[in-house]
Amino acid sequence: MWQYQPPLRDIRFVIEELLNLPAQWAQMPAFAEVDAATARQVVEEAGKFAADVLAPLNAVGDLEGCTLKDGAVTTPRGFREAYQAFVQAGWPALACDPAVGGQGLSQSLNAVLHEMLNSANHAWTMYPGLLPGAYESLLAHGTPALREQYLPKVVSGEWLSTMCLTEAHAGSDLGLLKTRAAPQADGSFRVRGTKIFISGGEHDLTDNIVHMVLARIADAPAGTRGLSLFLVPKVMPDGTRNALRCDGVEKKMGIKGSATCVMSFEGATGWLVGEANRGLAAMFVMMNAARLHVALQGVGHAESAYQNSLRHAQERLQMRAPVRDAARQGHEADPIVLHPAVRHNLLRQRALLEGGRLLAYETAHLLDVAERHPDDAVRHTAHDEVSLLTPICKAFLTDNGNASAQAAQQVYGGHGYIHEVGVEQCVRDSRIARIYEGTNEIQAIDLLVRKVIADGGVKLGRLIARLQRELPGSDLAARVQPWLANWQQVTQQIVQQAAQDAELPYRVADDYLRLAGLLLLAHGWVRAEAIAAVHTSPFHAAKRETAQYYLDYLLPEASLCLARIRAGQNPLPQLSPASA
Structure with missing residues (x-):
């Protein structure tokens, strides 16, 4: 089980x-x-x-x-x-x-x-x-009164919270939101509208729920420039129920224990968070924190998938392996972990999981540096790197988490398709992480268009330079160094060509992000191998073996990403409506 x-x-x-x-x-x-x-x-x-x-x-x-x-x-x-x-x-x-x-x-x-x-x-x-x-x-953005009233309860977890963005007609295009907020004489607002896909919109875990709601004040500018953020509690400070309700709980593919709600705000009382018409600035603080946590969902599913499928592979006996463990001589069947196809599956899972864990933890640490380091220049550099690494973590690690869940299901064979075993739940649950908090395609666009091309690749160039400086002197490092140079080169090509072809970065964004993820993990595995090389324990030996495996079998996938980026210089065919 x-x-x-x-x-x-x-x-x-x-x-x-x-x-x-x-x-x-x-x-x-x-x-x-x-x-x-x-x-x-x-x-x-x-x-x-x-x-x-x-x-x-x-x-x-x-x-x-x-x-x-x-x-x-x-x-x-x-x-x-x-x-x-x-x-x-x-x-x-x-x-x-x-x-x-x-x-x-x-x-x-x-x-x-x-x-x-x-x-x-x-x-x-x-x-x-x-x-x-x-x-x-x-x-960062609450008024002193809101912070005094709500922050202690949020910090302690006595009250839970939501992030109310999505509306049925808008999806990821927040500029289309229709929820309205009308100012009141006492400084509050009346919020009216319906939000969908609200995680934890209603539940029985806490007595109050703090809803963070994007809405539009009358006469606000069109599009995202006219959005404001409001704190709308389920229960008012005087103990009365606010004018909001849950109209439905979605029946979903996975994470079924999480209440994904349709929320209706019918003149609910709320208070402005941050400046009027600058709600995205306040909301992005919340969204960026959420995106790193979603990346950790990918790491979490990859860990669960790997350790369960490894255990199963060590216990499941099936046919003789082509190269047998000496202790298995005379047996009619071997553990499937001795079969090369299964070992490839498990080694790939391990390499992506443990490399992904390093990337996620290092990004979280850079958040601390950006907020807490006493040196202004160090804080600024860390902030720039976090802005680049966050979309990579969210997309790359959740893609890998879902892929690892499916790889684990493959190790289980037919048993992996049965509910009681548990791996099919891992497959279903891990799938959502590639979609919410901005689909992984949106993360790729955010990385390439908003973070890289926007400043001509300057911040990305500084990140690559730092990665190059950190490479140890080893044979594995010598294999990764040219790839970092390739990354810098293809970035400059995209920046230059995008000036003449506005669609180009959107055509190549997914492959660009995948390339970045593969190279960041290669860099991490080179560092891990160098540290493990001075130890003799079985744990460190496994680190060295996994580093070698990553560079031999996974890093070559970067060549495919580069080939697809080059192919992306050509326009994509248009799709005609399906014929009757």
Whole structure:
């Protein structure tokens, strides 16, 4: 059956050996007291909660789903009790500012927490998953009164939050939103409109829900420039119910324990967050935090898929392997892990998973540097790199998470198609991460058009230069160095050609992002191999083997990306309407 064991050893390798985060935390006064022992304790306790409390509820949530009756949503058995334990242990406040009740730990440790929560139970994790974004948005853009009223409850997790963007006619085009907000004499607004696909729009985990709603004030400019952000609580400060309701809970492919709601705001009272007509500036703070957390969903599913399919491959006996373990002589069947096709499958999973974990944790750490480092220049550089790495993490790691789930299903064979085994739930649950918080295609456009071409590739060039400087002197590094140069070269070609062909970057964006992800993981594996090379343990030997495997079997996929980018210089054919 489907199980989850926290990958504590690999997490320690990334935090302590590869990134050396305790030494980097020491350079930032906010984290100066967080040492390796403290980090280990936090990670171990988070792992226990994920494995002991959440993992047993994963299949329960999938089978039961959520029920809506008279406007109230009931979550699956055990979800409410698990959330109460989560709050009592202080997990929502982990990376929040102590000035507002947080524990003041790093974003990288928060990333570890959320990876493990998602590995154990993606659907349950959807409920607290938006708290970090609501916290960041209110902290940066909320009025003093709103921060005083709502931030402590959000930080503690006593109240959960939502992000209300999508409308049925608009989808990802936020400029088409029709929800309206009318100013009132007391400074509040009356919000009217309907939002769809609202995760945790209604539930029984907390008494109040803080809805962050995008709406348009009368006479606002058209498009996204006319959007404003509003805080609209389920329950008003005086204890009365606000004028909003849940009109439906979607029946979905996966994450069935997460209530995905249709929310109607019928003159609900709300308060402006940030400046009028600049709601996207306040919302993007929330969206960027959410996108990194979605990337961690990809890592979480990849971990769960890998460890379960590896265990199955070690236990499942089927036919003789072409090259047998000496201990298996005389047996009629071997564990399928001895068969090359299965080993390829599992090694690919491991290489993408462990490389992806490094990329996600390093990006989370750069968030800390961008916010907390005492040197202005260092903060500025980290901010630039986070802006580039966030869309890569979201798209590349969720693509890999879903692919790993399907690869795990392949290892299980026909049993992987059966619900009771658990892998088919992993396939279904992991699929949504490629779609929400901006589809992966939108992430690719964000990276290439808004982040790279917009400044002529300057920030990307600085990132590549930093990666080149960090490469150790090794044979593997010598294989990666030319690829980083290729990345820089193709970027400049796209920047130049886009001036004459406005559609070009949109044609090649997906392959460009995939290229970036493959090269970032290659860079990470070269660094990992160099560190592992000075140790003799089986763990470090496996790191060296996986690094070699990545460069031999996965890095060549970058050639395909380059070939497709070059092919993208030609216009795509137009598609005619289907004939009758």
